[in-house]
Amino acid sequence: MNRLAVHQSLVHPLTPLEMIDELVASGWDSMGLHVGATPETEAWWSGGAGTQLLAATIDRLLETRATVLDVGRVVLTGHLGRDDVHRGHGRVLDFGARLGAQFLTARFADGVDDPARRAESFAELAEQARPFRIRPLLSSVRADRPDLLEEAVAVVAPSGGGIVLDVPVLGVDEETVSAAVTDLWEHLGYVRVDARALEGAGEAASGQLAVVPPQVPVVIGGDDGLGLLHTDRRERLTRLRVLVDRMLEHPRARQARERASG
Numbered sequence: 001m002n003r004l005a006v007h008q009s010l011v012h013p014l015t016p017l018e019m020i021d022e023l024v025a026s027g028w029d030s031m032g033l034h035v036g037a038t039p040e041t042e043a044w045w046s047g048g049a050g051t052q053l054l055a056a057t058i059d060r061l062l063e064t065r066a067t068v069l070d071v072g073r074v075v076l077t078g079h080l081g082r083d084d085v086h087r088g089h090g091r092v093l094d095f096g097a098r099l100g101a102q103f104l105t106a107r108f109a110d111g112v113d114d115p116a117r118r119a120e121s122f123a124e125l126a127e128q129a130r131p132f133r134i135r136p137l138l139s140s141v142r143a144d145r146p147d148l149l150e151e152a153v154a155v156v157a158p159s160g161g162g163i164v165l166d167v168p169v170l171g172v173d174e175e176t177v178s179a180a181v182t183d184l185w186e187h188l189g190y191v192r193v194d195a196r197a198l199e200g201a202g203e204a205a206s207g208q209l210a211v212v213p214p215q216v217p218v219v220i221g222g223d224d225g226l227g228l229l230h231t232d233r234r235e236r237l238t239r240l241r242v243l244v245d246r247m248l249e250h251p252r253a254r255q256a257r258e259r260a261s262g
Contacts, residue, residue: 002214002248005030005069006237007221010195010228012040016057020066026237030069032219033099036092040226045095048086054098061099069190069217070137071096072105077112080124089125097132102217103189104129105139105164118155126159137189140164143180144172153187162189164219167212169197169205169247178211190217195225198243199236206246206254218244 074089083090
């Protein structure tokens with residue numbers, strides 16, 4: 001079964017503790033947390049590793065068996081010096097390790113366009129993330145842009161990093177998604193689905209992720225999703241959980257389910 005997660009931005013302004021409770025109640029098993037480079041949440045973690053929120057979040061994760069899939073975000077502007085005092089990306093790495101995160105998401109600042117410079121900067125992040133047992137992911141590339149996928153692989157491959165693959169809810173056929181998954185393969189960190197678009201599409205998006213291997217996590221989020229689920233939150237999270245499951249359902253599994261229910 002694919003690990004299914006919700007990005008924190010969708011349930012803003014909930015605290016991590018409140019988010020865990022909502023996710024568990026609506027059938028989700030994992031979450032993505034913003035620790036750095038996001039003003040809306042960065043203040044929560046400014047107290048460092050001794051903050052009460054960190055300890056309480058770890059306790060709640062252990063109690064509910066929920067997990068943190070990824071932490072973010074690191075903005076790469078060029079040469080990445082060490083951050084041993086954990087004021088910037090060092091804090092994201094430290095908190096990510098303490099929360100048990102598998103991934104850390106990063107993106108390049110505007111103007112960082114040179115491929116060699118990008119690869120070098122990303123490699124520096126990967127090297128610093130290695131002692132924390134966290135894999136950095138470049139976020140994000142659309143499944144229907146093979147040109148950008150190739151460029152992204154060239155950046156992350158030398159350092160063993162990965163990529164967040166954005167799969168459109170509608171308008172992309174199975175062959176396109178399959179080709180993107182195959183092209184990325186060991187560089188595929190997780191698949192991201194736009195929550196707003198999925199709510200609009202509903203059951204019409206069924207089967208869109210049927211070719212995604214079961215070991216690849218699937219996350220709902222969106223670049224414009226801040227506070228999207230501010231009303232009827234639990235009901236909508238429950239519905240989105242069902243819709244993501246339908247997206248992952250192979251046609252044969254769907255036929256079996258429909259026969260059983262008919």
